[in-house]
Amino acid sequence: MWSYYLIYPAAWCIGRLPYKIQLLVADFVRWVLYRVVRYRRTVVRENLRASFPEMDEAERKRIEREFYKHLADVVVETLSLASVSEREILRRMRYLNMEDLKRWTEGRSWISAMAHYGSWEYTTNFDLYHTHDETLAVYRPLSDRGAERFYRRIRSRFGVRPVPMHDVGREMVRCVREGRSATLALIADQTPPWPEIQNWTPFLERWTPFFTGMEKIAVKFRLPVVFLDVRKVRRGYYEAAFELLYDGREAVAEGEITRRYAERLERMIRQRPEWWMWSHRRWKHDREKWLAHHPQGGKSR
Numbered sequence: 001m002w003s004y005y006l007i008y009p010a011a012w013c014i015g016r017l018p019y020k021i022q023l024l025v026a027d028f029v030r031w032v033l034y035r036v037v038r039y040r041r042t043v044v045r046e047n048l049r050a051s052f053p054e055m056d057e058a059e060r061k062r063i064e065r066e067f068y069k070h071l072a073d074v075v076v077e078t079l080s081l082a083s084v085s086e087r088e089i090l091r092r093m094r095y096l097n098m099e100d101l102k103r104w105t106e107g108r109s110w111i112s113a114m115a116h117y118g119s120w121e122y123t124t125n126f127d128l129y130h131t132h133d134e135t136l137a138v139y140r141p142l143s144d145r146g147a148e149r150f151y152r153r154i155r156s157r158f159g160v161r162p163v164p165m166h167d168v169g170r171e172m173v174r175c176v177r178e179g180r181s182a183t184l185a186l187i188a189d190q191t192p193p194w195p196e197i198q199n200w201t202p203f204l205e206r207w208t209p210f211f212t213g214m215e216k217i218a219v220k221f222r223l224p225v226v227f228l229d230v231r232k233v234r235r236g237y238y239e240a241a242f243e244l245l246y247d248g249r250e251a252v253a254e255g256e257i258t259r260r261y262a263e264r265l266e267r268m269i270r271q272r273p274e275w276w277m278w279s280h281r282r283w284k285h286d287r288e289k290w291l292a293h294h295p296q297g298g299k300s301r
Helices: 002-016 019-036 041-051 057-080 086-092 098-105 120-129 145-155 165-178 213-221 256-271 287-293
Strands: 093-095 110-114 134-139 161-164 182-187 200-203 206-209 225-234 237-246
Touching: 002 057, 002 145, 019 057, 041 057, 057 120, 086 093, 086 120, 086 237, 093 120, 098 225, 098 237, 110 120, 110 213, 120 134, 120 145, 120 182, 134 145, 134 165, 145 161, 161 165, 165 182, 165 213, 182 213, 200 256, 206 287, 213 256, 225 256, 237 256
Parallel strands: 093 237, 110 182, 110 225, 134 161, 134 182
Antiparallel strands: 200 206, 225 237
């Protein structure tokens, strides 16, 4: 728990700094990550090389440098949530087509299909728009209790309620019983643990496993799935547009919603690849090994 008392005061102070000073802090963080500790540079380079084989080395190097610059911005932006004002966070993340969202969801609960792209932590301002009864931010619990407490506190400052992954089904049942509508924010580009892999989807030149929870919840509770297309307007400022992936009523084959999500995410990443988290070990599982252990479950999509 000591990490919480170390991180939170520092984060609060960063959020109170003038914005130009925050940018200087981010520049220093970038230098440390890229030049000093060389944070996961091998992972980043391997991911970029495999995802963009058509690019020359110079172009991938440019994306690499821009990624670390963006990563440093995200670090400072996330820390600043400890004390950033409501007025400021509404300026930092704007949503472009709220009327479309209201028309698609019609007061029903819905799933926001998000990714580690842009500044995903800034989307914790969404509950301030009061489009639904509550906003649930689904997350994978952290092993460090101090970091867990820190993230829960900054993510809930503007009304969003963090919900551990294993409690999502229970929360949706509660919403249905109480007749409440919820926005379910899911960051769906994470790698599932080996025992939880159920299928594989083509994504960035490779067969890739995705969590299937988003699809199962959408089909079971008949929830619309809306993709969040994020754009970085300038450093520290973002805007996002909603795109309907599934209306909650259409009859779909197993794996279809996940395939649509992966396809739309790849298209967004290819437009501005430096804004995605290339430092994640996204492809640490091998499909051929998985198929060898699941000969009857290898219907990859």
